[in-house]
Amino acid sequence: MRIALFATCLADTMFPDVAKATVRLLERLGHEVVFPLEQTCCGQMHVNTGYQREALPLVRRYVDVFEPFDAIVAPSGSCVGSIRHQHATVARNFGDDAVAERAEALAARSFELSELLVDVLGVVDVDAHFPHRVTYHPTCHSLRMLRVGDRPLQLLRAVAGIDLVELPAADECCGFGGTFAMKNADTSTAMLADKMHNVLATHAEFCSASDSSCLMHIGGGLSRLRTGVRTVHLAQILAGTENQPWEVPA
Amino acid sequence: MNESGPFHLGEDPMTPPAPRGVGHLRGDESFQTAARLALANSQLRRNIGKATGTIRAKRADVVGEVDDWEELREAGRALKASTMARLPELLTQLEDQVTAAGGTVHWARDAVEANTIVADVVRATGSDEVVKVKSMATQEIGLNEALADAGITAIETDLAELIVQLGDDAPSHILVPAIHRNRAEIREIFLRKMPGVDADLTDEPRRLAMAARAHLRRKFLSARVGVSGANFAVAETGTLSVVESEGNGRMCLTLPETLITVMGIEKLVPTWQDLEVFLQLLPRSSTGERMNPYTSMWTGVHPGDGPQEVHLVLLDNGRTAALADEVGRQALHCIRCSACLNVCPVYERTGGHAYGSVYPGPIGAILSPLLTGVEDNASLPFASSLCGACYDVCPVKINIPEVLVHLRARHVEERRATRIVPNAEELAMAAAGWVMADPRRYAAAQRAARPGRILAGGRDRIRALPPPLSAWTASRDAPKPPTETFRDWWVRTRGGAGGTA
Numbered sequence: 001m002r003i004a005l006f007a008t009c010l011a012d013t014m015f016p017d018v019a020k021a022t023v024r025l026l027e028r029l030g031h032e033v034v035f036p037l038e039q040t041c042c043g044q045m046h047v048n049t050g051y052q053r054e055a056l057p058l059v060r061r062y063v064d065v066f067e068p069f070d071a072i073v074a075p076s077g078s079c080v081g082s083i084r085h086q087h088a089t090v091a092r093n094f095g096d097d098a099v100a101e102r103a104e105a106l107a108a109r110s111f112e113l114s115e116l117l118v119d120v121l122g123v124v125d126v127d128a129h130f131p132h133r134v135t136y137h138p139t140c141h142s143l144r145m146l147r148v149g150d151r152p153l154q155l156l157r158a159v160a161g162i163d164l165v166e167l168p169a170a171d172e173c174c175g176f177g178g179t180f181a182m183k184n185a186d187t188s189t190a191m192l193a194d195k196m197h198n199v200l201a202t203h204a205e206f207c208s209a210s211d212s213s214c215l216m217h218i219g220g221g222l223s224r225l226r227t228g229v230r231t232v233h234l235a236q237i238l239a240g241t242e243n244q245p246w247e248v249p250a
Numbered sequence: 251m252n253e254s255g256p257f258h259l260g261e262d263p264m265t266p267p268a269p270r271g272v273g274h275l276r277g278d279e280s281f282q283t284a285a286r287l288a289l290a291n292s293q294l295r296r297n298i299g300k301a302t303g304t305i306r307a308k309r310a311d312v313v314g315e316v317d318d319w320e321e322l323r324e325a326g327r328a329l330k331a332s333t334m335a336r337l338p339e340l341l342t343q344l345e346d347q348v349t350a351a352g353g354t355v356h357w358a359r360d361a362v363e364a365n366t367i368v369a370d371v372v373r374a375t376g377s378d379e380v381v382k383v384k385s386m387a388t389q390e391i392g393l394n395e396a397l398a399d400a401g402i403t404a405i406e407t408d409l410a411e412l413i414v415q416l417g418d419d420a421p422s423h424i425l426v427p428a429i430h431r432n433r434a435e436i437r438e439i440f441l442r443k444m445p446g447v448d449a450d451l452t453d454e455p456r457r458l459a460m461a462a463r464a465h466l467r468r469k470f471l472s473a474r475v476g477v478s479g480a481n482f483a484v485a486e487t488g489t490l491s492v493v494e495s496e497g498n499g500r501m502c503l504t505l506p507e508t509l510i511t512v513m514g515i516e517k518l519v520p521t522w523q524d525l526e527v528f529l530q531l532l533p534r535s536s537t538g539e540r541m542n543p544y545t546s547m548w549t550g551v552h553p554g555d556g557p558q559e560v561h562l563v564l565l566d567n568g569r570t571a572a573l574a575d576e577v578g579r580q581a582l583h584c585i586r587c588s589a590c591l592n593v594c595p596v597y598e599r600t601g602g603h604a605y606g607s608v609y610p611g612p613i614g615a616i617l618s619p620l621l622t623g624v625e626d627n628a629s630l631p632f633a634s635s636l637c638g639a640c641y642d643v644c645p646v647k648i649n650i651p652e653v654l655v656h657l658r659a660r661h662v663e664e665r666r667a668t669r670i671v672p673n674a675e676e677l678a679m680a681a682a683g684w685v686m687a688d689p690r691r692y693a694a695a696q697r698a699a700r701p702g703r704i705l706a707g708g709r710d711r712i713r714a715l716p717p718p719l720s721a722w723t724a725s726r727d728a729p730k731p732p733t734e735t736f737r738d739w740w741v742r743t744r745g746g747a748g749g750t751a
């Protein structure tokens with residue numbers, strides 16, 4: 001299948017390894033990945049901070065760039081959440097019903113990585129190998145905006161060598177929340193403290209998730225406290241095989 | 251005072267918000283500032299964390315027992331939506347029914363009018379004391395303070411509300427106003443403030459409850475006026491209803507000669523049968539019980555039985571303004587169950603006082619700004635990580651995250667309209683939007699960020715960023731920008747084959 005990659009601005013700029021892992025995984029599964037260079041950002045940060053006017057061109061851009069494709073994948077639950085639940089609203093709020101309709105149609109073809117793998121490509125075992133103790137944080141937008149359910153866990157359970165341990169209070173927010181982490185830094189930090197406490201209680205080497213933003217937040221806290229626990233995106237776990245391990249950067 | 255019948259709901263786009271200077275819908279400081287204080291109080295965090303954790307688990311259990319819970323939620327949502335759509339008509343019907351049953355209906359445009367109406371009614375009875383059923387509406391309008399100014403003492407009879415009143419404190423939860431207090435603190439408040447209390451009082455819950463009961467019994471027997479809110483009002487029959495756990499409300503509703511009910515205009519349901527839905531949704535969502543212990547219903551006056559004078563004050567106080575907001579109006583569907591507070595990770599850590607209004611937590615973060623106008627509660631729509639847990643538990647499916655995002659946009663647009671010079675955030679957002687609207691500008695900006703690697707020093711993480719990003723690095727390391735973006739890697743390794751359809 002021919003799949004368009006929406007890398008997301010955060011992964012493209014700060015965590016390229018996550019987007020590369022997504023490419024390697026999909027190509028290993030026999031699919032063609034295309035990366036339209038005209039893509040930029042889904043506009044979620046603008047919408048969630050109240051700047052819908054500024055988000056409008058980004059919504060239009062997403063629609064223009066990705067409309068020609070049958071399937072689009074992004075390694076981010078929250079960006080796909082925004083595409084699926086905010087794009088049409090933003091367009092409509094500014095009277096652009098035509099773009100709103102196109103956005104709605106496109107939303108149905110835009111998938112978060114675990115959705116694409118399990119629902120569209122019909123695979124659970126992707127032949128991955130990751131011999132580490134891992135706990136998984138489901139992230140709020142994957143959980144509640146997209147309802148990905150246990151798809152990421154299905155994928156992880158099929159990984160060879162993995163020691164997957166359940167995260168206590170997994171469905172509680174880590175406290176990132178986009179600009180919430182800056183505007184309400186103290187509350188965000190208090191939420192992060194509890195999330196880290198639960199991660200540490202699992203004695204995992206890695207905390208995984210399907211959103212680079214939440215991982216940047218959790219990983220930033222774990223690093224500050226010098227816990228030695230690292231973060232890894234789901235795509236990075238799934239990208240490695242026994243013969244060709246994916247080297248997870250520090 | 252306006253006693254001229256229903257307001258012109260939805261017809262006047264300039265409906266006024268709840269007025270300033272009266273009642274409790276606005277805090278003195280922003281959420282961020284108030285939250286910082288609360289976060290430093292470890293006792294408060296322990297008290298609230300423990301209480302919300304317990305009730306959260308109870309709610310999940312009893313909700314899990316109901317097979318058609320999702321259908322019930324949808325029924326509740328649909329009933330509320332259709333009620334709002336025909337509010338003027340239904341309110342008129344309610345007024346007619348209450349009047350026909352011997353009650354008196356008053357219309358209060360705002361807190362000032364409502365307080366004046368209640369004080370006048372109490373004064374006409376010659377009494378200087380009222381007993382009160384716990385009521386969010388009277389808290390909202392600051393009725394107790396207004397009555398005190400009129401020389402009338404209001405006595406809260408709900409146990410938690412009494413604790414708050416005696417402690418000169420403010421409620422911090424819709425259902426459990428004293429959730430921020432533990433037993434030892436309550437004992438100390440009783441010893442200090444409850445007249446004639448046993449000096450040997452311990453902090454055993456039973457002993458505390460008995461002390462409160464003895465104190466309240468004296469008041470129930472002497473008071474001639476009762477004041478209540480209403481959980482529901484049935485337009486079809488003119489019936490008012492209060493749902494409670496302790497039975498104190500029932501005493502207030504039946505013993506006094508005069509009963510005054512203050513009710514937000516959104517609290518009504520069209521027919522008696524509609525109660526079936528809400529009386530299932532409410533107790534399971536709020537206290538985690540299958541059914542609440544006491545459900546009181548009364549319709550007008552019955553000679554020789556219960557209060558002989560019954561008043562109903564229909565309160566607007568910003569509700570028509572909220573109704574005029576197409577996305578926000580769903581906040582008026584709220585049945586005040588508090589389930590959203592109990593699952594909210596922000597509320598759990600900051601407690602209710604940080605929200606500055608009698609309506610705390612997720613519902614407060616949308617309802618207060620809708621009632622007061624966004625600019626009077628501008629920090630509240632941002633007091634959420636948008637995790638969505640509140641939406642999942644709401645028994646009437648209020649999409650709180652959607653309303654939060656909508657109110658954020660309203661705030662930004664209103665600020666933009668009134669300010670000539672944009673502030674730093676507006677500039678940053680506009681700049682980011684401009685950059686991201688064009689892939690060439692975007693790629694150039696990505697490359698420009700690369701010298702940020704210097705901030706990491708020799709490390710693989712950045713430990714300190716300059717303001718305003720220092721808010722991030724106060725507690726978290728930041729990632730070091732990579733040597734190559736994904737985009738550049740793609741072009742380098744795939745020869746720029748961007749891929750077109």
Ligand code: SF4
Nearest residue numbers: 584585587588590644
């Ligand atoms: S918003 Fe929903 S969950 Fe929150 S108090 Fe109201 S009815 Fe309950």
